[in-house]
Amino acid sequence: MAEFVTLEVTDGIGTIRLDRPPMNALNRQLQEEIRAAARAASVDSSVKAVIVYGGEKVFAAGADIKEMAELSAAQMAAIAGELQSALGSLAEIPKPVVAAVTGYALGGGLEVALGADRRIVGDNVKLGVPEVLLGVIPGGGGTQRLARLIGPSRAKDMVFTGRFVGADEALRIGLVDEVVAPDEVYNAARAWASQFTTGASRALAAAKASIDSGLDTDLHTGLRIEAQQFAALFATSDRTIGMESFIANGPGKAEFTGE
Numbered sequence: 001m002a003e004f005v006t007l008e009v010t011d012g013i014g015t016i017r018l019d020r021p022p023m024n025a026l027n028r029q030l031q032e033e034i035r036a037a038a039r040a041a042s043v044d045s046s047v048k049a050v051i052v053y054g055g056e057k058v059f060a061a062g063a064d065i066k067e068m069a070e071l072s073a074a075q076m077a078a079i080a081g082e083l084q085s086a087l088g089s090l091a092e093i094p095k096p097v098v099a100a101v102t103g104y105a106l107g108g109g110l111e112v113a114l115g116a117d118r119r120i121v122g123d124n125v126k127l128g129v130p131e132v133l134l135g136v137i138p139g140g141g142g143t144q145r146l147a148r149l150i151g152p153s154r155a156k157d158m159v160f161t162g163r164f165v166g167a168d169e170a171l172r173i174g175l176v177d178e179v180v181a182p183d184e185v186y187n188a189a190r191a192w193a194s195q196f197t198t199g200a201s202r203a204l205a206a207a208k209a210s211i212d213s214g215l216d217t218d219l220h221t222g223l224r225i226e227a228q229q230f231a232a233l234f235a236t237s238d239r240t241i242g243m244e245s246f247i248a249n250g251p252g253k254a255e256f257t258g259e
Contacts, residue, residue, distance in 0.1 A: 005033035012197030014047035027064035038089035049193035060109025087140030090115035100189035111140035122182030130162035
């Protein structure tokens with residue numbers, strides 16, 4: 001049983017909860033437990049959407065520096081890929097994923113949140129990638145996902161300076177998608193996730209795969225990916241249900257099965 005990360009499923013929404021007081025420092029055990037929870041949420045057919053949440057006070061204040069400081073260059077080279085894939089494992093979940101962020105999301109904590117499809121934050125958050133202040137760079141996907149999300153110039157400013165970004169600036173530059181009162185963060189995330197509990201799960205997965213895979217390549221290849229995903233959905237029950245419901249009753253009334 002995991003010590004620091006749980007997956008709780010209610011009403012079709014899976015909540016991945018980080019719980020390593022006081023600051024949810026991301027040691028290697030917690031990283032691997034995030035990966036395991038992401039896999040569990042991916043394969044559980046009762047989970048239609050996912051929330052990742054660090055609690056009411058903090059999301060995750062970064063890596064466990066005491067643990068990391070003991071590693072040699074050779075040791076880090078051997079595990080750097082695992083670090084990236086663990087912190088980025090939310091991006092591999094083939095379902096809508098929202099990060100519910102309170103307090104601090106720094107370094108690896110922000111890198112975890114960057115793997116979500118949407119970020120909802122409290123108005124008191126501090127976000128950043130301060131690794132340069134330790135003489136290193138973001139190593140859990142931060143240089144890549146941040147630049148793709150907010151653009152290279154803004155990403156370089158954050159990475160080069162290591163400065164913290166507040167809620168208003170984060171919303172303005174597209175780092176987050178919604179700002180609410182701190183005690184409403186989880187509820188707002190749940191409201192967003194609940195839209196998909198009765199949705200066409202295969203279509204949602206195909207949409208996510210098309211967008212994410214397309215961003216990693218050129219437009220021509222991305223269009224081919226989209227065409228393949230689009231055509232494959234014609235073999236699903238939900239496609240039949242959705243189109244027949246539209247013809248008979250108009251849009252928005254289909255009762256999907258997820259198959």
